[in-house]
Amino acid sequence: MRVFQQTLKYSVVLLLTLSSSIIFAGSGGNGDHDKKGNPIDTQEEIKAYIKHHLQDSHDFTFYTDGQSGTHYGFPLPVILWDQGVKMFMSSKFHHGETVAQSGDSFYKLYHGKIYKTDAEGTITYDDHQHPTNVKPLDLSITKSVVGMILVSVLMLLMFSSLAKGYKKGPIPTGFARVLEPLVIYVRDEIARPNIGEKKYRKFMGFLLTVFFFIWILNLLGLTPLGFNVTGNIAVTVCLALFTFFIVQFSGNKDYWKHIFWMPGVPVLMKIILMPIEILGMLTKPFSLLIRLFANITAGHFVVMSLIALMITMKAAFGPVASTGMSIVLSLFISVIEILVAFLQAFIFTMLSSLFIGMAVQEHDHH
């Protein structure tokens, strides 16, 4: 009985892992025609699909039927600031096919961005094919925002239950036993050696939050739900800005002295070093945000391209061989991506604590 239960459990996990490829395989094929009767260019369609996945979107689409053009998913709320708050569901856009009316204003979704239009939904272009319509301030609950709220609620539940567990006794029970070693790992391997024994406690809240936030979001990006939150440059910019401001505001006298008036070097060198140090102050968060963004985007791109192999290689190898090849290769890359998901969270936290440590450390004066 137990063996049967375990087999069932593993089959469900395996099915979940592979369902992204099955969904993808359903969305295209050689020699298909779309609803207008035009032949579908498979290569172009795959490129568009991957590009669409890497971007944020105003609705949750799990599956699109290529032949009938129907989307399966659910809409998300759109919140616009355009002389007052405008709120409506993104189903009004019909995936960019129709104009949404809110009050006496009209909006249209064009390439993932919302533009203000007239009642017919006319979009005017400049010489470079960029729309010239007014863009209202978009504060919508998009797919990435849903992912972030999900992870925040999850973390709140997980860690408040861990904290509550310590009231009962020193040894946590249940799921908290998984979390405790991770928290201690961040404390003993990341914060303590880099920030220093005296001052690390103040920064533990930020480092733990950032570590688990990035890690869980990276792992969420590997599920077939289609989240790509840490591969969104706005999110990584925001995370890196947190580190930047925490470093600047916790920097002590020595830190600022080393930036503006480097001690122990001739006056001419002090003047030359000042702009370099200021530049270095800004490139630290920049490298943090680019690393996370590029790693996750590249990972998603590779996984999706390998899944797409089963369609692009169908003509050359036949359906069975191409599907098998693509499943083996994408499984291989997915396993590496699980490692990368942890590694990127680790690196972000590690470098953040390293920068904080540089800013707060005491120098022994000569």
Place this chain on the structure above:
Amino acid sequence: MYNLIGAGLIVIGGGIGLGQIGGKAMEGIARQPEAAGKIQTAMIIIGALLEGLAFGALILGA
């Protein structure tokens, strides 16, 4: 076209750098296996800094 050549050059440079870091770390661990943990952490940090540089160049180039 040119940005693709540039991307290739960046990857070659990054590969040489990562190879140096990894190889030297392996040597260090072989000489002093008891310091393996510290060497690994330092290796990952340097690798991440290099990776940030290479990715920055790739993003700016592409």
